[in-house]
Amino acid sequence: MDRWQAMRIFVKVAETESFTESARHLHMSAPAVTRAVAALEDLIGARLFVRTTRSVKLTEPGSRYLDDCRRILSDIAEAEAAAAGSYATPSGTLAITASALFGQMYVLPIVHDYLKAHPTLSGRLLFVDRLVNIVDEGIDVAIRIGRLPDSGFSATRVGSVRRVVCGAPAYFEEHGVPSSPADLKDHRIVASTSAWTSPEWRFARDQRVTIHSWLQCNTNDAAIATAVAGSALTRILHYQIGPALxxxxxxxxxxxHEEPPLPIHVLYPEGRHAPAKVRAFVDLAVARLRENRLLN
Structure with missing residues (x-):
């Protein structure tokens, strides 16, 4: 049995909690994946998973072994990359994810400059308003807004964003300026259902206001355009209205009355073992995002 391949299979089963799903990711048959894990268990003399008809869960020895396998596989990948030159020189394809509008407005220009500086590289962008599984979707770098769960990934904070209430000068001239969240009940509100699923808007000091929308839109762009036209107030993440501000x-x-701002992080899985393409992009992205006064 190829020990390195067996470790790789074991790690994938631990991540997916499924022999069938792991087989699909690894382009193998499910029985082959099951045999590889069983052979590895026989070799080390310990049960790595608790298997039921509905789930596959790590045992305590399996959890410890998973950390060791990840470290060993990372070291092997680093050695191979160094031998091939990719650890020292950016090469290959760089996959980056961010939320849709943030990615388009703030990440895309950085990617353009990065690819111009490294003409042998190519890029793959996934700008979506959902939480992307970095490992399963083959992502090298993620730019995340919000507080991060404990993942073991490397994360560098680059700024923050605020939830803000905004309107056009023409609107305030006609309808006045609210001085407290409670005043919003006397104003026309355009709500983006993609940003806030609840009609309750929360503010600092546990202030809560139930909003009765004058207009509901399913996109942030439509809500922002309505506010810019002077028709209503809206609530949005402030980076989304940077140019208009x-x-x-x-x-x-x-x-x-705003709630505490949400942090922005540049996140990547490999840490110090990251290949050159990742380290070079992270250095550029961190510097550029920190320079952006709209994000700080």
Missing amino acids: LEGRLQIVLAD
Whole structure:
């Protein structure tokens, strides 16, 4: 049995909690995956998984062995990459994910500059408003907004974003400026259902306001456009209205009542073992995002 291949199969089963799903990812048959794990258990003399008809869970020895396997496989990958030159020189394809609008507005320009500086590289972007599984979807770098769960990945904080209430100067001239969250009940509100599924808006000091929307939109862009037109107020993450703020087409109100801002992190799995393509992009992205005054 190829010990390295057996470890790789074991790690994939631990991550997916499924022999069938692991077989699909590894382009193997399910029986072959099962035999490889069984042979590995026989070799080391310990049960690695508790198997039922519905689930596959790590045993305590399996959990410890998983950490060791990941470290060993990472060392092997680093050695192979170093021999091939990819550890020292950016090469291959770099896969990056971020939320849709943030990716388009703030990550895409960085990717353009990065690829221009490294003409032998190619890029793959996944800009979606859902939490992407970095390992399963083959992502090298993720830019995440919000507090991170404990994942063991390397994460560098690069800024923060605020939830803000905003409107156009023309709207405030006609309808006045709210001085507290409670005043919102007297204003026209355009709500983005993609941003807030609940009609209850929360503010600092446990202030809560139930919003009765004048207009509901299923995209942030439509809600922002309505606010820019002077028709209503909206609530949005402030990076999404960066250009409109700088140009004076929108103004933020109720800033003293905002909840604490959400952090922005650049996240990547390999840590110090990351290949050159990842390390070079992370260095550039961290520097550029930290320089952006709209994100700090």
